[in-house]
Amino acid sequence: MSLIVQKFGGTSVGTTERIKNVARRVAHYRRQGHQVVVVVSAMSGETNRLLALAKDLSANPDPRELDVIAATGEQVTIGLLSIALIEMGVPARSYTGGQVRVLTDSAHTKARILDIDQAAMRADLDAGSVVVVAGFQGVDQDGNITTLGRGGSDTSAVALAAALDADECQIYTDVDGVYTTDPRIVPEARRLDRITFEEMLELASQGSKVLQIRSVEFAGKYKVKLRVLSSFEEPESTSAGTLITYEEDDSMEQAIISGIAFNRDEARILVMGVDDRPGIAYAILGPIAEANIDVDMIVQNIGASGHTDFSFTVHRNEYRKALDVLARERGRGFQCREIVGDDRIAKVSVVGIGMRSHVGLAAQMFKALAGEGINIQMISTSEIKIAVVIDEKYLELAVRVLHQAFDLEKSPA
Numbered sequence: 001m002s003l004i005v006q007k008f009g010g011t012s013v014g015t016t017e018r019i020k021n022v023a024r025r026v027a028h029y030r031r032q033g034h035q036v037v038v039v040v041s042a043m044s045g046e047t048n049r050l051l052a053l054a055k056d057l058s059a060n061p062d063p064r065e066l067d068v069i070a071a072t073g074e075q076v077t078i079g080l081l082s083i084a085l086i087e088m089g090v091p092a093r094s095y096t097g098g099q100v101r102v103l104t105d106s107a108h109t110k111a112r113i114l115d116i117d118q119a120a121m122r123a124d125l126d127a128g129s130v131v132v133v134a135g136f137q138g139v140d141q142d143g144n145i146t147t148l149g150r151g152g153s154d155t156s157a158v159a160l161a162a163a164l165d166a167d168e169c170q171i172y173t174d175v176d177g178v179y180t181t182d183p184r185i186v187p188e189a190r191r192l193d194r195i196t197f198e199e200m201l202e203l204a205s206q207g208s209k210v211l212q213i214r215s216v217e218f219a220g221k222y223k224v225k226l227r228v229l230s231s232f233e234e235p236e237s238t239s240a241g242t243l244i245t246y247e248e249d250d251s252m253e254q255a256i257i258s259g260i261a262f263n264r265d266e267a268r269i270l271v272m273g274v275d276d277r278p279g280i281a282y283a284i285l286g287p288i289a290e291a292n293i294d295v296d297m298i299v300q301n302i303g304a305s306g307h308t309d310f311s312f313t314v315h316r317n318e319y320r321k322a323l324d325v326l327a328r329e330r331g332r333g334f335q336c337r338e339i340v341g342d343d344r345i346a347k348v349s350v351v352g353i354g355m356r357s358h359v360g361l362a363a364q365m366f367k368a369l370a371g372e373g374i375n376i377q378m379i380s381t382s383e384i385k386i387a388v389v390i391d392e393k394y395l396e397l398a399v400r401v402l403h404q405a406f407d408l409e410k411s412p413a
């Protein structure tokens with residue numbers, strides 16, 4: 001008997017008919033003798049709908065109250081799925097994040113999981129019940145409802161799998177695995193049977209929404225066996241999807257580039273004509289960090305005549321806030337000629353562990369983009385990634401061109 005955590009995303013629980021399908025799959029696993037913990041998202045579109053209601057009332061809604069609202073989406077689906085299971089004769093019990101006691105910090109709308117109490121879930125599992133847990137949510141030390149950031153149900157599932165020492169964590173979604181890039185943008189994208197943890201982490205951090213980045217981080221930390229598969233195939237004949245692997249297997253076919261990720265959620269801020277002196281990066285980014293704004297790419301040019309330009313990217317939701325922080329700090333922590341921003345940018349990244357042993361990939365990437373007349377505004381690299389910021393309007397073209405340039409539609413030889 002093994003313990004399996006199964007997570008179903010919004011589309012997979014988008015209607016009561018689909019919830020019945022989920023219940024059938026859970027029942028199937030249970031009949032095979034497994035213990036099952038199910039994590040569900042809100043029905044598709046529901047979280048957006050809830051957040052839009054708050055935006056109707058305020059341009060800048062209080063984050064604590066946003067979490068109170070957003071968490072209700074998942075509360076509906078745990079109840080519905082439990083009812084569907086019970087109706088099928090499968091004992092089931094629903095839990096909100098607070099009822100499990102998924103303890104998080106108090107960073108509303110992007111809280112981090114600190115601890116999970118597994119006692120109640122264990123007791124239910126041992127008594128033969130399916131445990132149905134609301135994804136995306138937790139509770140802080142003071143009992144406030146928190147949420148884990150968009151796409152956070154993936155993280156709930158992996159964190160529960162780690163806490164319960166589950167044999168496998170299965171992420172069921174509307175595609176049958178992790179592809180070389182988003183198949184909605186490139187229909188020729190190819191499903192990967194396996195992907196290394198490092199590559200998955202990089203793809204997720206660069207914007208591949210198939211797994212939330214924190215879920216991949218958790219999986220790596222606790223070596224959770226993690227698989228992405230389709231919720232739309234029959235339970236008896238679901239294909240194996242994509243397995244996240246932790247060891248590089250020499251016998252494995254290994255492409256140089258595994259995938260392309262992209263992200264439309266960023267904005268670029270350029271602080272022009274700042275003093276080229278020690279401490280300037282801190283003077284600009286210190287207040288940004290204090291305002292709890294995450295910074296992604298950072299570029300500082302070599303200064304000429306004592307001045308330099310400094311640019312960085314932030315999440316688009318935090319763009320206005322970041323500009324406000326800089327406007328406040330300007331003339332206090334630092335002087336500059338001008339602060340300009342652009343929230344119509346996109347980031348495209350190619351990822352592959354083969355980059356470690358191959359040269360010339362950046363040149364190949366830049367050549368492909370140049371061939372389409374796409375201007376590169378910023379570049380950043382890591383050992384296994386090259387990312388560029390471009391004008392948002394060229395995003396889809398860039399992804400398609402790069403997918404082709406690196407032959408990703410073909411299996412590695």
Ligand code: ADP
Pocket residue numbers: 008009010011012041151172173174175177178179180181182183184208209210211259
């Ligand atoms: P869920 O609601 O199940 O969590 P998401 O919409 O969050 O589903 O994630 C699944 C979607 O991720 C797919 O429909 C696909 O459009 C998108 N996606 C982005 N990049 C990839 C990729 N590399 N492989 C597979 N899907 C991807």
Ligand code: ASP
Pocket residue numbers: 009010041042047048073135136149150151152153154
């Ligand atoms: N319902 C949440 C969202 O839409 C969490 C999730 O689906 O993973 O972001």
Ligand code: MG
Pocket residue numbers: 009151154209210211212
């Ligand atoms: Mg998701």
